[in-house]
Amino acid sequence: MHNTKYVFVTGGVTSSLGKGIIAASLAKLLQERGFSVTIQKLDPYINIDPGTLNPYEHGECYVTDDGAETDLDLGHYERFLNIPTSQANNVTTGRIYQSVINKERKGEFLGKTVQVIPHITDEIKHRIQILGETGDYDIVITEIGGTVGDIESLPYVESVRQLLWEKGHENAIVIHLTLIPYLAAAGELKTKPTQHSVKMLMQSGVSPDILVCRTEHQISEDIKRKLALFCNVKQEDVIQSIDAETIYDVPNLMLDEGLDTVVLKKFNLVSKQEPKLTVWNEFLRKHKNPKHEVEIALIGKYIELQDSYKSITEAFIHAGSSHETKVNVRWIHSESLTPENFEELLKGVNGVLVAPGFGDRGIDGKIKAVQYARENKIPFFGICLGMQMAVIEFAKNVLGLVDAFSTEMKSDCKNPVINLMESQEKVTEKGGTMRLGAWDCTLVKGSRAHNAYQTENISERHRHRYEFNNEYLNQIELKGMKATGTNPKTGLVEVVEIPSHPWFVGVQYHPEYKSTVLKPHPLFVAFIKAALKQSNV
Ligand code: GLN
Numbered sequence: 001m002h003n004t005k006y007v008f009v010t011g012g013v014t015s016s017l018g019k020g021i022i023a024a025s026l027a028k029l030l031q032e033r034g035f036s037v038t039i040q041k042l043d044p045y046i047n048i049d050p051g052t053l054n055p056y057e058h059g060e061c062y063v064t065d066d067g068a069e070t071d072l073d074l075g076h077y078e079r080f081l082n083i084p085t086s087q088a089n090n091v092t093t094g095r096i097y098q099s100v101i102n103k104e105r106k107g108e109f110l111g112k113t114v115q116v117i118p119h120i121t122d123e124i125k126h127r128i129q130i131l132g133e134t135g136d137y138d139i140v141i142t143e144i145g146g147t148v149g150d151i152e153s154l155p156y157v158e159s160v161r162q163l164l165w166e167k168g169h170e171n172a173i174v175i176h177l178t179l180i181p182y183l184a185a186a187g188e189l190k191t192k193p194t195q196h197s198v199k200m201l202m203q204s205g206v207s208p209d210i211l212v213c214r215t216e217h218q219i220s221e222d223i224k225r226k227l228a229l230f231c232n233v234k235q236e237d238v239i240q241s242i243d244a245e246t247i248y249d250v251p252n253l254m255l256d257e258g259l260d261t262v263v264l265k266k267f268n269l270v271s272k273q274e275p276k277l278t279v280w281n282e283f284l285r286k287h288k289n290p291k292h293e294v295e296i297a298l299i300g301k302y303i304e305l306q307d308s309y310k311s312i313t314e315a316f317i318h319a320g321s322s323h324e325t326k327v328n329v330r331w332i333h334s335e336s337l338t339p340e341n342f343e344e345l346l347k348g349v350n351g352v353l354v355a356p357g358f359g360d361r362g363i364d365g366k367i368k369a370v371q372y373a374r375e376n377k378i379p380f381f382g383i384c385l386g387m388q389m390a391v392i393e394f395a396k397n398v399l400g401l402v403d404a405f406s407t408e409m410k411s412d413c414k415n416p417v418i419n420l421m422e423s424q425e426k427v428t429e430k431g432g433t434m435r436l437g438a439w440d441c442t443l444v445k446g447s448r449a450h451n452a453y454q455t456e457n458i459s460e461r462h463r464h465r466y467e468f469n470n471e472y473l474n475q476i477e478l479k480g481m482k483a484t485g486t487n488p489k490t491g492l493v494e495v496v497e498i499p500s501h502p503w504f505v506g507v508q509y510h511p512e513y514k515s516t517v518l519k520p521h522p523l524f525v526a527f528i529k530a531a532l533k534q535s536n537v
Pocket residue numbers: 355356357358359383384385386408463464465466467
């Protein structure tokens with residue numbers, strides 16, 4: 001039997017310390033050492049998944065190939081590891097309770113009283129071990145969302161305690177991520193909050209094996225000694241995680257600190273090779289030493305929280321590095337774009353990206369941004385709602401269908417160039433009911449998309465309800481916008497382009513989810529190339 005090792009990552013002191021990045025960096029190093037690794041995130045909220053959450057709550061909703069709507073940390077896992085994740089990689093309290101309650105209704109508990117311990121904790125333990133039981137992974141890293149001490153995290157910490165006991169310390173360990181604040185007035189780094197959070201963890205019966213300490217300043221050996229003494233860890237197991245210029249520096253920082261080595265030591269595992277990070281470091285070198293610069297306008301309605309567009313901004317970084325180009329984003333709120341000011345707000349950009357979204361807020365601004373890019377021959381990239389807006393703008397301003405719209409925003413519109421798929425018409429529940437996950441698409445040879453991908457058959461991830469209305473396809477194509485990608489089975493339009501424009505591409509799917517450090521997404525690479533060309537005009 002495959003002896004999978006388990007690493008649990010907990011967080012203390014405060015949220016937003018970057019557990020996801022630490023988990024992904026450790027996984028990257030272990031992967032470079034020849035181990036197969038995956039990462040899982042347990043989210044303690046009651047929503048079944050983040051699909052129904054407003055992006056202002058937790059940022060972007062990430063989508064996997066198997067159609068799971070997940071936490072944005074899974075995006076980091078994929079970008080770092082270059083391997084796909086799935087529904088099993090993200091579990092929420094809602095999902096745990098849902099399965100326990102479903103079992104109760106089926107009578108599976110044989111008349112027993114159903115309780116947090118053991119029934120909820122058993123379900124959590126089962127979900128943690130699902131990935132290990134596939135036999136595909138040497139090491140599974142499980143990130144426990146939230147902060148130790150939160151009421152909602154308690155069943156998770158208890159499940160970790162049980163698993164540590166059942167599996168033994170050579171098979172399961174805990175990394176606790178904490179903050180070492182710097183008090184400017186005292187000129188000192190303070191360890192007390194870490195001591196308290198470790199104490200809190202210990203009250204639940206869990207002792208950390210490794211402490212990873214977020215800090216703005218170097219942590220001295222003295223401080224490490226102190227932390228080791230108070231927190232029951234060895235001094236070598238106190239790892240500094242100093243603020244980095246970019247998240248992509250963190251694997252190298254963790255390598256220098258020896259996080260991967262101490263983890264392997266605890267597991268009695270011998271590394272097959274030293275981490276080289278060759279491609280990674282080449283990406284970093286180009287990212288940090290750009291020879292060119294472009295400015296891209298990103299038009300969206302959630303721009304107050306930039307995490308809402310995490311995968312898009314990361315895809316810019318990957319594609320930018322491949323061209324040794326710094327991509328500066330000009331964040332433009334779609335609601336702020338008006339017929340009076342759009343030219344002024346968009347002036348000077350080398351590319352326009354109209355972002356995904358839902359509902360009618362800011363729609364007119366998005367349409368104006370498309371018009372600006374189309375008329376001024378500025379490279380344009382429309383993603384999902386952005387593609388739908390490109391079709392609407394073209395129908396309105398080129399075909400002269402002034403009332404063209406999407407039935408999402410105007411259910412009785414006369415020219416629904418974007419409308420609901422038939423299969424969606426009867427859907428009433430919001431959660432998990434969109435067209436989700438990976439779908440095939442066939443590209444037209446010689447199109448911009450085909451040139452970018454260098455292949456005719458692609459598969460990309462979706463998250464939407466509305467579609468290009470094929471009743472308008474002929475009219476639209478006659479006027480110069482072409483459908484250059486379609487689903488081979490359903491005929492649904494996946495990609496539209498305007499061949500007479502320098503680079504105008506709209507995609508119904510979300511290419512940003514599949515961009516990784518090792519494999520920048522071809523459409524982002526092509527878009528940045530077009531923007532670079534535009535910047536030299
Ligand atoms: N609101 C649109 C739809 O449901 C687009 C969704 C998106 O941009 N992800 O079709």
